Amino acid sequence: MPATTHAVRYRPSAWMRTSRWIRSHLIAAYGILALLYLFLPIAVVFLFSFNKPVGRQNSTWNAFSFDAWTHISRDPTIMNALGISLRIALVATFVATILGSLIAFALVRYRFIGRSSTNLIIFLPMATPEVVLGASLLALFLNMGLPLGFTTIAIAHIMFCISFVVVTVKSRLQGMDPRLEEAAADLYANERETFRYVTLPLVAPGIAAAALLSFSLSFDDYIITNFNSGTIVTFPMYVWGAAQRGIPPQVNVIGSIMFFGSLAIVIAAQLVGKARRKA
Amino acid sequence: MVAVLPSGGAKFEQARVGRRKSTPYLLLIPGLAWLTVFFLVPLFSLAQTSLMNARQPGNPDAGFLPGFNVANYSSAMQAYLEQYARSFEYAAMATVLALIIAYPLAYFIAFRSGRFKNFLLVLVVAPFFASFLIRTYAWRTILADDGFVTQFINNLGLLPDHRIIATPIAVVAGLTYNFLPFMTLPLYSSLEKIDVRLIEAAGDLYAKPFTGFRKVTVPLSLPGVVAGTLLTFIPAAGDYINAQLLGGPTDRMIGNVIDSQFIQIRDYPTAAAMSFVLLVTILVVVTVYVRRAGTEELL
Numbered sequence: 001m002p003a004t005t006h007a008v009r010y011r012p013s014a015w016m017r018t019s020r021w022i023r024s025h026l027i028a029a030y031g032i033l034a035l036l037y038l039f040l041p042i043a044v045v046f047l048f049s050f051n052k053p054v055g056r057q058n059s060t061w062n063a064f065s066f067d068a069w070t071h072i073s074r075d076p077t078i079m080n081a082l083g084i085s086l087r088i089a090l091v092a093t094f095v096a097t098i099l100g101s102l103i104a105f106a107l108v109r110y111r112f113i114g115r116s117s118t119n120l121i122i123f124l125p126m127a128t129p130e131v132v133l134g135a136s137l138l139a140l141f142l143n144m145g146l147p148l149g150f151t152t153i154a155i156a157h158i159m160f161c162i163s164f165v166v167v168t169v170k171s172r173l174q175g176m177d178p179r180l181e182e183a184a185a186d187l188y189a190n191e192r193e194t195f196r197y198v199t200l201p202l203v204a205p206g207i208a209a210a211a212l213l214s215f216s217l218s219f220d221d222y223i224i225t226n227f228n229s230g231t232i233v234t235f236p237m238y239v240w241g242a243a244q245r246g247i248p249p250q251v252n253v254i255g256s257i258m259f260f261g262s263l264a265i266v267i268a269a270q271l272v273g274k275a276r277r278k279a
Numbered sequence: 280m281v282a283v284l285p286s287g288g289a290k291f292e293q294a295r296v297g298r299r300k301s302t303p304y305l306l307l308i309p310g311l312a313w314l315t316v317f318f319l320v321p322l323f324s325l326a327q328t329s330l331m332n333a334r335q336p337g338n339p340d341a342g343f344l345p346g347f348n349v350a351n352y353s354s355a356m357q358a359y360l361e362q363y364a365r366s367f368e369y370a371a372m373a374t375v376l377a378l379i380i381a382y383p384l385a386y387f388i389a390f391r392s393g394r395f396k397n398f399l400l401v402l403v404v405a406p407f408f409a410s411f412l413i414r415t416y417a418w419r420t421i422l423a424d425d426g427f428v429t430q431f432i433n434n435l436g437l438l439p440d441h442r443i444i445a446t447p448i449a450v451v452a453g454l455t456y457n458f459l460p461f462m463t464l465p466l467y468s469s470l471e472k473i474d475v476r477l478i479e480a481a482g483d484l485y486a487k488p489f490t491g492f493r494k495v496t497v498p499l500s501l502p503g504v505v506a507g508t509l510l511t512f513i514p515a516a517g518d519y520i521n522a523q524l525l526g527g528p529t530d531r532m533i534g535n536v537i538d539s540q541f542i543q544i545r546d547y548p549t550a551a552a553m554s555f556v557l558l559v560t561i562l563v564v565v566t567v568y569v570r571r572a573g574t575e576e577l578l
Contacts, residue, residue, distance in 0.1 A: 023488070031387030034380055035399070038406045038459065041417035045409060048420065059420045099310035110303035118307060125318050127509075127565060129517020131534045132554045135541050136321035139328045139551060159317040162310055220411050222520060223534075227541065239412040243524060247416060255413040262408035266401050 042259055049252035056246025068249035078250055081238035085219050088150065088234065092157035092218040097211045099158070100165025101203075107166070108173040125163045133160060134227030141228065148230030156228045157221065161214040168213060172206025205273065216262070322558075329551035339546040348548070355552040359536050363556070366533040367564075369447065369522075370515035373454035377462040377511050378504065380455070385466035385503075386496075390475075403463050415453055415524050422449050422525070445527035453521035461510035469503025470496070505572045513561055533557055 012020070048058055052065035073079050107118065125133065137156050141148060180202065184194040222236040229237060239251055332346035333339065356363070388399045406414065421428055422443040429443050443449050473496060481491035519534030533553060540550035 020488075027383055027387050027391055030383045031391070031399075034384040035402055037380070037456075038403065040421060041414045041456070042406045042409055044417040044420050045413055048417075059423060060425075099313055102306040103310040106303040106306035110306075112300075112303040118311065121311060121314050121319070125314065127513055127562065128318075128558055129513060129534070129561060131517045131519065131537045132325075132558045133318070133321075135537055135550060135554045136325035137317065138541060139547065140317075140321040140324040142547070143324050143328070155317055159313060162314060166310075216408060222412055223518075223538075226538070236410060236412050239410065239416070240520075243412070243416055251413060255409045259405065259409035263401070263405050266405070267398075270397055270401065 045252050045255045045259075049249055049256050051249055051252075053246075053249060056248075058247055058249050058252065068253045072250055072253055075248060075250060077233070078235075078238060078248075078254070081233050081235045082254065084150070084232060085235035088153050088157060089215050089218040091154045092161055093211050093214040095154075095158045096161035096165050096214045097207060100162045100210060100214075101169045101207055103162070103166045104169035104173060108170055122163050122166050125160055126167075130160075130221075130223040134224040137224070138227040148228055149232050152228040152230070153225055153232065153234070156224050157218040160221075160224060161217055164213055164217060165210040168210035169203065169206045172203055172209075176202050205269075208269070212262075212265070325551045325554060328547050329555050331548045333548070339544060343548060351548045351552045352556065355549045356556065358549075359533065359553060362531050362536050363533045363553075365530070366516050366557075367560070369451050369454060369532060370512050370518075372451045373458065373515045374462075374508050374512045376451065376455040377459050378508060381459060381462040381466055381507065382504075385463050385470055389467055389470035389473075400464075400467065403467075404460055407460055411457060412520065412524075415457065415520055418449070418453050418456065418525060419444060422452070444525060445530070447526065447530050449525040450522050450530050450532075453525045454515045454518060457518075457521065458511040458515055461514070462507040465506035465510060466500065466503040469500045469506075473499045501572065505569065509565060509568070513565070516561060517557060 048061070049068055050064050050066065051058055051061055052063040052067060054060075054062050103118070103122065106112070107115065107122075134156070137152070137159070138148075141152055146152060176199075181194055181198050184198045189197065220236060222240060225234050226237060226240070233241070235254075239247065242248070242251065327345065328343075329351055330345075330347050330349065331343040331351075332348045333341070333343055335341040384403070388396060388403070392399050420426070423429065424442050424444060429438070432438055432443070433441050438448075440446050443452075477499070478491050478495050481495045482488070486494065517534050519532055519538055522530050522532040522535055537550050537553050537557070540546050540553065544550075
């Protein structure tokens with residue numbers, strides 16, 4: 001940091017020191033304010049999961065209650081929607097992670113004709129607004145006469161997850177030191193052994209991150225799903241529908257569990273990574 | 280999206296060239312086939328739909344015939360020019376606000392957070408694990424008419440409508456909030472890559488801290504600014520969840536129009552034409568913007 005290098009050469013005046021102190025703490029204060037802003041809605045979601053709402057709308061505070069937490073599954077429609085969303089997210093994550101990782105390997109490890117058009121095909125779905133992705137798939141399914149439902153939702157989710165998997169795995173592969181694999185080859189490992197014992201363990205965190213990203217993108221998607229769902233109701237679609245009539249506090253409970261659950265997973269993954277680096 | 284080829288990997292790639300030419304294609308085929316069938320072909324399907332003729336004009340329930348009715352575009356644009364313009368206006372405002380909020384935050388995490396860096400990054404992303412819709416719905420509670428926030432700002436005399444919810448302010452606030460991590464993360468990753476010695480060198484050459492920031496840090500973080508603004512602007516322009524849940528009936532965006540035309544009214548050609556206009560506009564804006572910013576390696 002500049003502060004230390006400058007101190008060697010000259011003593012900053014009192015004015016400079018104060019102004020630097022204010023500046024460095026100003027940015028910290030701003031950062032903390034921004035984080036508080038990010039967490040404000042989460043705090044509201046968590047708080048209102050303990051509310052006992054009057055009527056159907058859970059938006060004004062009435063009385064403290066554990067009711068929603070102890071009776072999460074009172075409404076079977078919520079549980080059904082949650083189950084459908086989980087199943088779709090698992091299928092989409094599984095397929096998209098495999099397809100996307102293969103593309104990432106090809107893009108980073110091989111020079112081939114059609115590379116830049118491949119990059120373009122990967123980039124385009126991310127630059128296309130979700131309404132357009134949803135609407136165009138619906139146009140295709142309608143023209144093909146394919147019935148809308150679980151399959152069409154899964155197809156759509158796999159499609160938009162692939163690009164995100166490619167980008168995530170690709171950046172991990174590019175960050176890898178190629179000398180590690182060259183070393184394995186120097187030590188008489190054949191191509192398959194090098195891949196199995198050197199490349200794969202090194203890319204694994206990238207693939208895991210891509211899978212996590214796909215899962216949350218799929219689980220959370222409303223817009224594309226809404227176009228291709230037919231009569232099936234996923235969890236975000238349930239929330240959307242309930243928003244008009246009044247959202248039960250159970251939805252806040254599920255939102256809180258999703259938040260704390262994924263926070264725990266990410267922090268655990270970071271701690272494991274740290275422990276491994278130390279070992 | 281942020282795809283700059285590494286120089287280190289080039290040698291390794293060279294070593295593999297010519298060994299088995301078919302391998303990259305075998306790796307690509309399944310994924311690219313999926314994207315072709317379920318992304319590129321649907322776009323053609325959409326284009327075809329946008330040119331269809333109504334069997335009975337004015338009655339979408341009667342169905343549509345394949346055709347080449349370019350007038351669908353002009354009539355759709357005439358009918359929904361307002362929502363179309365509004366989408367880009369709201370998205371631009373949200374992008375600028377997100378940049379103002381995210382830049383200092385990313386700067387703080389990249390340069391001033393010390394050993395808490397990774398933890399703070401987790402905190403930036405964490406709120407987005409709770410569902411998009413649930414978060415947006417929570418803003419409805421926060422910005423409610425009798426809520427603390429609205430009362431406070433209203434008492435300062437800053438609200439022309441004396442309320443926030445169901446006004447453009449709420450929609451822009453929701454868009455800004457919901458796409459903030461897409462702005463923060465690319466900014467962080469480009470700030471984090473900056474060699475601190477360059478900023479120190481500016482100081483050694485008697486640049487004031489702010490001059491050093493303006494002439495060294497900002498230009499070097501430009502790729503992050505470009506990536507972040509695009510990742511915020513694109514989804515914001517097509518979004519309709521915020522407009523629906525937080526806005527009033529006069530704040531509808533183009534996404535709302537496409538959604539209701541496709542799903543409720545079932546006027547497929549109009550909806551398809553609007554989708555195409557949206558897509559093409561965004562691609563043009565992105566291309567011009569990236570060319571201007573001079574960071575073409577981003578794509």
